[in-house]
Amino acid sequence: MSSPDRESQRLDFLKAAGLQDAARAPLPGDASTRRYERLTATDGTSLMLMDQVAAAESPPCDPAWTPEERKAKGWNAVARLSAGRVEAFAAVADHLRGLGLSAPAMPALDAPEGLAVLEDFGDALFARVIEAGEDETPLYLAAIEALVRLHQAGNPPEVLSGAGGDWPLLTYDATALQGGADLFVEWLPKLDPALSFDAAAIAEWAEAWAPITAAGEAGAVVMAHRDYHAENLIWLPEREGAARVGMIDFQDAVRAHPSWDLHSLLQDARRDVSPALEALALDRYFALRPELDRAEFMKSYAGLAALNEARILGIFARLVVRDHKPKYAAFMPRMWAHLNTNLKQPGLETVAAWFDKYVPAESRK
Known part of the structure; x- marks a missing residue:
């Protein structure tokens, strides 16, 4: 993405947006194929440049594809990931803003x-301001x-409309959920x-998760x-209510069980959230x-959290082994702790028995 041709495309795009004289400061990368730059326009306005080459990833899922076709097309199709498509980001952002939530406005866009160019929410990530x-x-x-x-x-x-065109909001279904779980036995x-x-262990693995993936698909009734x-x-304290929460990195949004974003927030892979804060947040929800039937909801919460x-x-094992990014090993003990706790919850007896049979205690920490 840093080739001379790509830089020429960036310059042409910025010129068309009236930002050819903006100062550009690249931001650190993450595990994705996207890159970002902070732009400072000549009038002092701060903006963000999002750069995602569509061809950098396997194609996103066509809504008409069967599970078998999805597996043949690659990981993005299986997991119903957007392949980083900018039009997905734009469509989800428009939907979120329409609900009164804070997603970046897009003053300039070339989806193909x-x-x-995005509104700049600043650097006040929850993790950083808490630190x-x-x-x-x-x-x-x-x-x-x-x-x-x-x-x-x-x-x-089923279809979201945005500045880059329509984008299908697909269901985070059993195929996608099981495909995610299967990364564990693969990596x-x-x-x-x-x-x-x-082969027997892997067959038992799929059988153990089947009730949880089925419940996850059946309960997929909200955008996640x-x-x-x-x-x-990103913390935006100058705004009011729910709009104080600036959202980014939502281009992979799907229709999913409402517990999905809850456990992503409260059983975080990258920072400790105390059991007391998790309980307080769930009480608030x-x-x-x-x-809602809290007891029934929490069965899905524990099951889908364990699967996640x-x-x-x-994913972390793959990043360490295949992508030579050893820093992700440091996050794994936290994930093991969450998983071990969830395996004790009702409805996870079969999954817990699989782990007891195939994963020694010394490997689960």
């Missing part, structure tokens, strides 16, 4: 080329308020020599940000949504 001494409780409760706003909007449209043995899963945590939320933690352990 994968370039966009700097901000009381975390009001931030997390505001994040709950924003989720409630999203969830009370009900079943979202953990490549990281931990003590682990080995034969899908990566809702303290590194993707259910107080704002009294129509297995998925993330697989």
Whole structure:
């Protein structure tokens, strides 16, 4: 993405947006194929340049594809990821703003080329302002308020419209959920020599998760940000209510069970959230949504959280082994702790028995 041709495309795009004289400062990269720059216009306005080459990833899922076709097309199709498409970001952003939530405005967009200029929410990521001494409780409760706003909007449209065109909002279905869980059995043995899963173990793995993935698909009735945590939320205290939570990195949004973003926030892979804060945040969520059956909801919360933690352990193992990014190993003990706790919850007996059979205690920490 840093080739001379790509830089020429960026310059042409910035010129068309009237930003050819803006100062440009690249931001550090993450595990994705996107890159960002902070732009400072000649009048002092701060903006962001999003740069995502569509061809850098396998194609996103066509809504008409069967599970078999999705598996043949690649990981993005299986998991129903957007492949980083800028038009997905634009469509989800428009939907969120329409609900009174804070997603960046896009003053300039070239979706076919994968370039966009975004409103700059600043650097006050929840994780950073908490590290700097901000009381975390009001931030997390505001994040709950924003989720409630999203969830009370009900079943979202099947197709979202945005400045870059229409984008399908697909269901985070059993195929996608199981595909995520399967990253664990694929990649953990490549990281931990003590682990080995034969065909029988993998068949038992899929069978153990089947009730949880089925419930996740059946309960997919809200839009899920899908990566809702303290590194993707920006504190905007000058705004009011749910709008104080600036959302980014939501281009992979799907229709999912409402517990998905909750456990992403409260059982974070990258920072510790105390059990007391998790309980307080969940109490707030259910107080704002009294129509829910809390006990039934929490079965799905624990089941899908456990599945997500297995998925993330697989992703981190892949990042360490395949992508030579050893820093992600440091996050794995936290994920193991969350997973071990969730495996004790009702409805996870079969999954817990699988782990007891195939994953020694010394490998689960």
